[in-house]
Amino acid sequence: MESTTWRWQLADGTASNDWDAWSRRLHAIAARRGLDLLRLGRIDGDPLLLIAPGPGSAARPRRLIASGFHGEEPAGPWGVLAFLENVSDELLGACALTLLPLVNVSGFRAGRRLNAYGENPNRGYLPGAEAASQEGLLLMEHAGLLTEAARDGLLSCHEDVLLEHCYLYANEHGEQPGAWAARLLATNAEFFPIHPDGEVDGCTVRGGIVFNHADTSFESWLFERGASHTACVETPGQADFMQRVAAQAAMMRAFLMG
């Protein structure tokens, strides 16, 4: 499965792994909305980009949206574009929002889960069996910035290519998932059926949520570093691609509501 190439089509015929087209749209929307597009660094020439919060947002809740860790999960990065193109100024300005629109550029272009080195960009942030990826090392160089950016929440946007159901991982300090997690799940469920109770990816899923699962992922890392709550949302790769893009954008809007 790791070597499988996954590709879908957008409504206008663009291939889901067309990084040039994705990049052009990102730069266009950033220019139009006056977003501060920064480059954290490069991996073999590919930029790892970050959109910084707007000026004057320092006193607002600090939230981070991260997308595109896995190359066969392209609805997240395309969802970021749909979100930025359609979100109201009011909602966008309600918090100090930082975005990592596409972490694993080489995987995205190849339509493959792992990066060009065969590394998993969503593992190795904490001590464990898997070493950090090139992308992970670069993100960890910016640990202070990312920790501060996710202080009031992290949304990490993923897909599960083999499934027809949606679900999410939620981490927070509490006995059960809070209203924010229920809102994200309800938003996902406007588009797809919820995963039945049982097991998903080796974790217990109940009511569509894997609760307080710890691993060496980016989201576990930032939760351990003090993020108030983190979610890793999963849209189903077997569903229609544009529905998945729309669901990802809708969950980004829901995430900004708190």
Ligand code: NI
């Ligand atoms: Ni993933």
